Amino acid sequence: MPQSSTPKMSARNVNVFYGEKQAIQNVSIDVDTDNVTAFIGPSGCGKSTFLRTLNRMNDTVASARVEGEITLDGENIYSSGMDVVQLRARVGMVFQKPNPFPKSIYDNIAYGPRIHGLASAKADLDVIVESSLRRAGLWDEVKDRLKDSGTALSGGQQQRLCIGRAIAVEPEVILMDEPCSALDPIATAKIEELIHELRGRYAIVIVTHNMQQAARVSQRTAFFHLGTLVEYGSTSEIFTNPREDRTKDYITGRYG
Numbered sequence: 656m657p658q659s660s661t662p663k664m665s666a667r668n669v670n671v672f673y674g675e676k677q678a679i680q681n682v683s684i685d686v687d688t689d690n691v692t693a694f695i696g697p698s699g700c701g702k703s704t705f706l707r708t709l710n711r712m713n714d715t716v717a718s719a720r721v722e723g724e725i726t727l728d729g730e731n732i733y734s735s736g737m738d739v740v741q742l743r744a745r746v747g748m749v750f751q752k753p754n755p756f757p758k759s760i761y762d763n764i765a766y767g768p769r770i771h772g773l774a775s776a777k778a779d780l781d782v783i784v785e786s787s788l789r790r791a792g793l794w795d796e797v798k799d800r801l802k803d804s805g806t807a808l809s810g811g812q813q814q815r816l817c818i819g820r821a822i823a824v825e826p827e828v829i830l831m832d833e834p835c836s837a838l839d840p841i842a843t844a845k846i847e848e849l850i851h852e853l854r855g856r857y858a859i860v861i862v863t864h865n866m867q868q869a870a871r872v873s874q875r876t877a878f879f880h881l882g883t884l885v886e887y888g889s890t891s892e893i894f895t896n897p898r899e900d901r902t903k904d905y906i907t908g909r910y911g
């Protein structure tokens with residue numbers, strides 16, 4: 656379903672296989688910067704698999720094979736000329752389980768900008784660290800303990816640190832795979848608030864099992880089932896007036 660604004664990323668006829676087994680079948684979708692896109696669907700339907708095709712994270716799985724075309728600003732990310740390290744800076748990822756590096760809070764944020772050469776002087780790096788932590792909604796909580804280990808933070812703080820780490824390299828797209836599933840309701844609310852604030856600056860795609868969360872944070876929702884994209888549309892339409900029976904059954908809790 657093409658959208659009116661120019662999509663940040665487009666997938667066309669994407670198939671993903673793990674060995675002989677097909678996990679994603681013929682998925683085409685556009686995501687843009689103005690909207691947060693939620694991927695929903697029952698466990699095992701391929702949400703994570705498809706999400707990982709968007710920054711070639713499946714490259715790290717030996718048995719995985721991706722067919723079809725995925726573009727970022729019109730450029731095929733699977734072309735031989737694509738620098739995968741650069742791609743993953745442009746299309747950042749936040750995982751289900753917060754995974755800060757076993758380094759200081761400061762170095763967690765500074766790591767990416769350093770290796771990508773975004774800052775040479777310490778003062779420039781300080782600016783990036785502060786602005787990234789501010790945008791991740793974590794600065795006030797950590798500004799006096801930047802030398803403490805990132806792993807010493809609470810789970811919710813760690814997840815915001817990971818979002819800050821993704822932001823620090825000035826990505827264009829942020830992929831989040833169930834970023835709140837290990838967090839309590841207060842930490843979850845903070846991440847959701849953060850997603851609201853980041854919307855418009857980055858294209859954001861979030862996988863969630865929580866229907867209320869999808870309804871709260873996203874403007875567009877994609878429903879996956881058995882490796883296919885069943886329905887993709889405005890979140891309010893998907894939740895109030897889905898076109899497909901399978902979507903209706905899932906959102907009303909009849910299966911999944």
Ligand SMILES: Nc1ncnc2c1ncn2[C@@H]1O[C@H](COP(=O)(O)OP(=O)(O)OP(=O)(O)O)[C@@H](O)[C@H]1O
Binds near residue numbers: 678697699700703716
């Ligand atoms: N590394 C892998 N090797 C082989 N098969 C895999 C691998 N990762 C996922 N699969 C298979 O691909 C299918 C889709 O899995 P995927 O993890 O993408 O689903 P999901 O929708 O994210 O599920 P969940 O909601 O439980 O996270 C499943 O059948 C799964 O067993």
Ligand SMILES: [Mg+2]
Binds near residue numbers: 702704832
């Ligand atoms: Mg998953």
